[in-house]
Amino acid sequence: MNSAPSKGDQTRDRLIRIGAGLARIEGLEGLTIGNLAGAASMSKSGVFAHFGSREDLQLSILDAASAAFSDRVFRPALRERRGLPRLRAIARHWLDFLRGMGADEGGCILMAAASEYDDRPGPVRDRVQAMQRRLRGELERAVQMAIDAGDLRPDSDAAQIAFELYALVLGTHHDLRLFGSEAAAPRAERAFEALLKRHLA
Numbered sequence: 001m002n003s004a005p006s007k008g009d010q011t012r013d014r015l016i017r018i019g020a021g022l023a024r025i026e027g028l029e030g031l032t033i034g035n036l037a038g039a040a041s042m043s044k045s046g047v048f049a050h051f052g053s054r055e056d057l058q059l060s061i062l063d064a065a066s067a068a069f070s071d072r073v074f075r076p077a078l079r080e081r082r083g084l085p086r087l088r089a090i091a092r093h094w095l096d097f098l099r100g101m102g103a104d105e106g107g108c109i110l111m112a113a114a115s116e117y118d119d120r121p122g123p124v125r126d127r128v129q130a131m132q133r134r135l136r137g138e139l140e141r142a143v144q145m146a147i148d149a150g151d152l153r154p155d156s157d158a159a160q161i162a163f164e165l166y167a168l169v170l171g172t173h174h175d176l177r178l179f180g181s182e183a184a185a186p187r188a189e190r191a192f193e194a195l196l197k198r199h200l201a
Contacts, residue, residue, distance in 0.1 A: 012050040015040055016064045019057060024106025027116050028058045028124065058124050065109040066131050072097045074138060083149030084196070087142045091165060091192050095185045098173055107177040110135075111170065139165060156199040164195055 005013070018040050023031050033054055037047045051057040077089035101107060114132055117125040139162035146152045152161075168188045175184035 008050070012060075015042075015047060015050055015057075016060055019061050020065060020109060021105070023058075023061055023109055024101075024112070028061065028109070028113055029116060029120075031058060031061070033057065055123060059127055061109065062113060062124070062127050062131065069097065069108075069110060077142075081149075082145045084146045084151035087146045088196075090139070090142055091169075091189075094169055095172060095188055098169070098176055099185050101176075108173055111173050136162060136166065150201050152196070152199045153201050161195065161199060165192065168192055168195070 015036060019031055019036050022035060022039060026035075031054070033044050033047050033051070036057065037044045040047070047057075051060065073090060073093045076093050077086050080086040080089040098108060106112075110128075110131060113124075113128045117128045140158045143152070143156070143158040143161045143165075147154060147156050147158060168191050172184045172188040175181040
């Protein structure tokens with residue numbers, strides 16, 4: 001039987017939640033032990049007890065954001081049949097995930113980090129790259145399942161469709177955050193259906 005989280009684990013989880021909130025607004029590079037300590041009403045040494053460095057804090061927030069994304073987007077989609085139903089569910093849950101972020105809560109940490117660290121070498125960039133490769137791989141796998149199930153044409157290019165789906169979501173995130181566009185998600189839904197229509201078996 002799993003034991004209850006320790007007080008230290010609870011404090012660390014709380015710091016990660018608060019840090020993620022700061023990172024969604026200020027970016028991971030804008031996050032410091034000092035501003036996290038202030039936001040959490042703790043001392044810097046208290047925060048350092050849970051994160052040995054700013055980099056450790058950033059990586060922990062990335063890992064937590066990735067787990068939350070999977071819980072909101074991919075896990076619910078697994079309840080759908082392999083093939084087109086699951087692929088559609090991934091797209092639907094992903095857009096709902098983006099729409100669920102309030103105007104003052106900031107955007108998706110994972111998408112923001114991909115831009116923030118695209119030319120900034122180091123362990124954080126390495127982690128962002130690994131997460132993006134895993135995400136793209138899962139998307140491509142879902143598309144390939146739709147091809148294998150006979151829902152999409154056998155000559156469909158799974159990598160190309162996954163690329164276009166990611167590009168649609170990226171554009172949606174951009175318009176939601178920068179312009180507050182309520183039309184962004186519906187436009188993405190229509191574009192996604194048009195993308196599928198070109199490849200339906």
